[in-house]
Amino acid sequence: MLPNRVVGAEQLRILTEREVELFKKRTPKSAAVFSKAQDVLLNGVPMPWMSDWGSPHPIYVDSASGNRVTDIDGNTLVDFCLGDTGAMFGHSPPETAAAVSEQVRKGITTMLPSEDAPWIARELGRRFGVPYWQVAMTATEANRYVIRICRTLTQRPKTLVFNECYHGSLDEALVHLDDHGQVTLRCEFDSNPGLVKESVARVVEFNDLKALEAALAHQDVACILAEPVMTNCGMVLPEPGYHDKLRELATRYGAYLIIDETHTFSSGPGGYTAAHGLKPDFITLGKSIAGGIPVAVYGFTARIAERINASFGRKPVSDPLGIGGTLSANAFAINAIRATLAHVATEKAFEKMIAGANRMASGLEAAIEKHALPWSVTRCGARAEMQFLPHPPRKGSEAKAAVYWDLIAYTHLYLANRGVLITPFHNMMLVSPVTTKEDIDLLLKGWDACMAELAAAARKER
Ligand SMILES: Cc1ncc(COP(=O)(O)O)c(C=O)c1O
Incomplete structure (x- = not known):
């Protein structure tokens, strides 16, 4: 058994079975809806990720407000x-909800810009620097x-x-390195036959500058697409000086640098880019930018704007290259961004979120130490990641190797049964502006009890 797993598979199975039974007792209505939905929704859910919670069935949500989710059985969970x-920034932030309630009656989509559009661009520019x-x-x-632009x-x-x-x-981006360092698919079967992945992607490990330079030296890379901190395989922080070197190499080899701030926006009002003085060519950002209403933005430098207009951007040109879509930048979505930036994703909100996340991460570290577990916590602004590794990982493959699905299923079910929800695919916990100290204490109490149980089971095994 790997020490990071703490207990063997059989012990973990026994503990998990108890949690599964408890979960089923708490959620009979969700179980019934799930069962009936099998005939009409693939695997009972409208979108594949929704069945990925490690529980026998997902909880079906009645409502979500602030940092609380209430399911159709009447259980309320504190949502991390x-x-x-x-x-x-919390479910249905009141200021975003109020603004879009008005906008929804003033027109949703017209294929024409509203006055909110230059407002949000100016504000995003002020925050992110492009x-x-x-x-x-x-x-x-x-x-x-x-x-496509790159x-x-x-x-x-x-x-x-x-x-x-x-x-x-x-x-x-749905590619990774195989054991021989070759680009391959992320899964064992060909999920998109006909597309030769090697023709569109190069893959290297994060924090490996030598591999990065060797890949760029082929002179066929249009762009580097990077999260400034890897947040989807556990969490991988950049080593000191890494981003400076990344920038330098991108410029030297003629590749554009895209920083994807979708998750690392948790670092502050201008994301990781502003917090750490990065100088990307493009920034992409989605998810929370409009309080949860589906919309995303991408920003770029004046030099790139000039180059776009010198080639395909400026009218009259017959085709904007399939960039944008009919509903993109509709008045409703843009209004939601404006309300969220102006009133919700404020400097004050980030201060509170980051302070809460630091308190949470320190509490998790204290619990790890108390139970002498070989785990660690990585921080990125308002989010933290519990990693089943004694030290923060240096690269994606190292982080991914410590994503033990059965341990995730047990720990997450344990927390859910005690009223706490954390991210299903790994151990990410995010603090919103409305998360209270008491909420964080509930999370810490849950992890502490869960770790105590694992440590006790491990002692029994010895
Ligand atoms: C860093 C990053 N970029 C982009 C995306 C895609 O976001 P969406 O699924 O909202 O398109 C995700 C989704 O998890 C993400 O984590």
Whole structure:
């Protein structure tokens, strides 16, 4: 058994079975809806990720408000998943809800800009440091459009991504390195036959500058798509000086640098970019930017704006290259961004969130120490990651190797049964502006009891 797993598979199975029974007792109505939904929804859910919670069935939600989710059985959970960042500022922030309630009656979509559009662009520019902005519907789309722009401007085919990254459902980023260092699919079967992944992607490990330079030296990389901190495989922090070198190498080899702030917006009002003085060519950002209403943005430098207009951007040109969509930048979505930036995702809100997250992370570290577990906590602004590793991982593959699904299922079920929700696919916990000290204490109490149980089971095994 790997020491990081703490207990053997059989002990873990016994503990998990007890939690599964408890979960079923708490959620009979959700179980019934799940069972009936099998005939009409694939695996009982409207979207694949919704069945990925490690529980026998998902909870079906009655309502979500602030940092509370109430299911149809009447259980209320304190939410540290927050829609995997979509609800980073709380569910239905009142100011966003009020603004969009009015906008929804004033017109939703017209294929014409509203006055809110230049307002949000100016505000995003002030925060993130690049002047030009465009609006998409999701972060996946924002990344897709930016990749297309980079390919067009450079006339190069490939996007370079980091092993075990996630940037949405993009062919260029749903790749990883196999045991021989070759680009391969993230799963064992070909999920998109016909597309030769090697023709669109290069993959290297995060924090490995030598591998990065070797990949860029092929001169076929249009852009590097990077989260400034990897947040989807556990959490991988950049080593000191890494971002400076990344910037330098991108420039030297003629590749654009895209910083995807979708999750790392948790670092502050201008994301990780402003908090750490990064100088990307493009920034992409989705999920929480409009309080959870589906919309995303991408920003870029004045030099890039000029280059776009010198090639395909300025009218009259017949085709905007399939960038944007009919509903992109609709008045409703833009109004939601404006309300969220003006009243919800404020400097004060971030101060509170980051202070809460630091308190949470310190509490988790204290519990790990108390129970002498070989685990660690990594922080990124308002979010923290419990990692089943004694030290923070240096690269994606190291982080991913410590994502033990059965341990995740047990710990997350344990917490859910005690009224706490955390992110299903790994151990991310996010603090919203409305998360209280008492909420954080409830989370810490849950982890402490769960760790105590694991430590006791481990002692019994010895
Ligand atoms: C860093 C990052 N970028 C982009 C995306 C895609 O976001 P969406 O699913 O909202 O398109 C995600 C989703 O988890 C993400 O984590």
